[in-house]
Amino acid sequence: MxxxxxxxxxxxxxxxxxxxxxxxxxxxxxxxxxxxxxxxxxxxxxxxxxxxxxxxxxxxxxxxxxxxxxxxxxxxxxxxxxxxxxxxxxxxxxxxxxxxxxxxxxxxxxxxxxxxxxxFSEHMNIQRRLQASEDCYRNLVEFIPDAIFVESNGKIAFVNSPGISLVGAKSAQEVIGQSVWQFIRTDDKITLKAKIQQVISTKEPIIERLLRFDGETIWVEIIAMAIVFEGESVIQILLRDITSKKNYDAQLEFLAFHDPLTGLTNRRYFTTQINQAIENAEKKNHMLAVMYIDIDKFKRINDSLGHDVGDQLLKQFANRLKEHVREEDVLCRIGGDEFLILLNGLKDKKKALEIVSRLHKAFQVPYLIDNQRIVATSSIGIAMFPENGIDSKILISRSDAALYLAKEQRNVFQFY
Missing domain, CATH: 3.30.450.20 (PAS domain)
Structure with missing residues (x-):
């Protein structure tokens, strides 16, 4: 029952x-x-x-x-x-x-x-709309010239064709599953992560170096933002190759402070360096030396052998200067055949004498230009800080005055 x-x-x-x-x-x-x-x-x-x-x-x-x-x-x-x-x-x-x-x-x-x-029609319609949206996104980013990476849980889930090319990969499979940030060259990963979080929140780009698969380092501009991809909250990262622009900016900066023919600094840069050197020397109780140099009878060489030979002579002369001074010294071409050298952090006048003697000896060696042996000596005037002045203008002026005396004999050096 x-x-x-x-x-x-x-x-x-x-x-x-x-x-x-x-x-x-x-x-x-x-x-x-x-x-x-x-x-x-x-x-x-x-x-x-x-x-x-x-x-x-x-x-x-x-x-x-x-x-x-x-x-x-x-x-x-x-x-x-x-x-x-x-x-x-x-x-x-x-x-x-x-x-x-x-x-x-x-x-x-x-x-x-x-x-x-x-x-299940409503669910599938939603899924189809999502898929259509994702397909549209994929198709769109393939036509964007910039590299697009989609990172999910710290790993790359999607990369477009420009992204594959940017990192120097052969296929997306080489990139998928890795982290975008492993390609960024930095000594401070913690600071980089903080920068990325700031980029995501402000959408203001940052500039970093990127190491490609082939070992080449390029400069990239990075923009990152949070998006929804395949129904998941992810980070979209745009990387733009700005290496050419970076190199162009560096070239402009170089030209602003350097002589384009010899690669030495110009007077504008030399002035800032000598003023800073004087401040440091005063604090440390060091000496400085300013050397004013020109090439003897340069105009005659330039007029008789031509400007191309003259330019080659100036380049070789600049190289001799680089070879016979110290790394901390500053070389400057004022113009024509006139050059300035700042000898930094000298403990005594003896060190300045040692360097100027080494230069004078180097100037005795003939130059070989277009299979021509050219003898071109140089004259040098030297002014010491603080003995001959405590101001950059005075030091340069008095080294010029010392050069004037040296030019009376030629192929000698003269202290003020």
Whole structure:
């Protein structure tokens, strides 16, 4: 009696589920026809049980092909279930729906299997819109000349073709899964991370060096922002190669402070350096020397042998200066054949004498230009700080005065 009462309760519960669930539930017979279907089946697809009485194939299969149905019947008869998968089914009015379907093999009495359908159209439409948006994004960034990287959880999830080229990779597979920041050359990773976070929040670009796969280092401008990609919050990083601009800016800066022919600094730069050197020398109680140099009879050489030879002579002369002074000394071409040298951080006058003697000796060696042996000596005037002045203008003026005295004999050096 207790058993019968429990069966009645279970039957009532099953009937409630059958009649009130939102999913379409139906039973399938051994001949492939639908035996019974719940109200949601009709509500979702529009078909009723009477529509299947004379047709063993499901008329709501979107392609009207019996192959899928026959394949499923074979699986049911073998006792195999069919887990959830997305397929397409046709309503009675002809509208095709996206359906999440599943089947359970029963093999009990007349019932071979039980099927369940859930209308998945809205979900799939959202997914298609997302996919269309992502496809549009991918297509768009492929036409952008700048490198685009999408980083998820610290790893590259997407890179466009310019991005592959920028880092010198052969394919996206070489880049996917790595971190963008491993390509950035920096001695301070913590500071770099802070900069990136600032870029994401302010969208103000930063400039860093990037090391390519081939070992070449380039300069890149970095812009980063948070976006949604494939339904996930990620970081989009744009890298723009600015190496040419960086080199051009460096060249402009170089030309602003250097002589384009010899590569030595110009008077503008020399003035800033000598003023700074005087301040340091005063603090450390050091001496300085300013040497004013020109090439003896340069005009005659330039006029007789031509300006090209004259330019080559100036370049070779500048190289001799570089070879015979110290790294901390400053070389300057004022113009023509006139040069200045600042000897930094001298402890005594003896060191200045040592350097000027070395230069004077080097100037005795003839120059070889276009297979021509050219003898061109030089005259040097020297003024000492603080002995001959404590001001840059005075020191330069008095070294020039010392040079004037040296020029009376030529090929000598003269202290003020």
């Amino acid at each position: 207790k058993f019968n009462s429990q069966s009645v309760v279970e039957s009532n519960v099953l009937e409630l589920v059958w009649n009130n669930t939102n999913e379409a539930i139906f039973t399938i017979g051994y001949d492939g026809r639908i035996l019974t279907a719940n109200p949601s089946f009709t509500a979702i697809l529009g078909w009723e049980e009477t529509d299947f009485r004379e047709d063993s194939c499901f008329p709501f299969f979107a392609d009207n092909s019996p192959e899928e149905h026959q394949k499923q019947l074979t699986q049911f008869k073998r006792g195999h279930d069919i887990p959830y998968y997305v397929t397409r089914r046709k309503r009675k009015d002809g509208i095709v729906l996206d359906i999440l379907a599943s089947y359970r093999a029963i093999n009990n009495g007349e019932v071979l299997a039980v099927g369940m359908y859930k209308d």
